[in-house]
Amino acid sequence: MSVEKFIEDFEEAVEDIEPGSLTAATKFKELEAWDSLAVLTVIAMVDAEYDVRLKADRLKNCETLEGLFAQVSE
Numbered sequence: 001m002s003v004e005k006f007i008e009d010f011e012e013a014v015e016d017i018e019p020g021s022l023t024a025a026t027k028f029k030e031l032e033a034w035d036s037l038a039v040l041t042v043i044a045m046v047d048a049e050y051d052v053r054l055k056a057d058r059l060k061n062c063e064t065l066e067g068l069f070a071q072v073s074e
Contacts, residue, residue, distance in 0.1 A: 001050065006069045013045040014038045024066035046072050 011017045016033040046054045062068040
């Protein structure tokens, strides 16, 4: 699993994000598309694609996509 693939999956999961527009340093919580539905969608995507149960508190502690990827990779 690579951070690039994770970002692609994130872009596909969250509505209204243009593919290729995010980087590992993107502060995903500052995205206009980041809302409660996006949170649930990302948690479901991580579970389905990576077989990882991401808890909301771990997601809450992440700032960037790279940080979120690190949580999923653990």
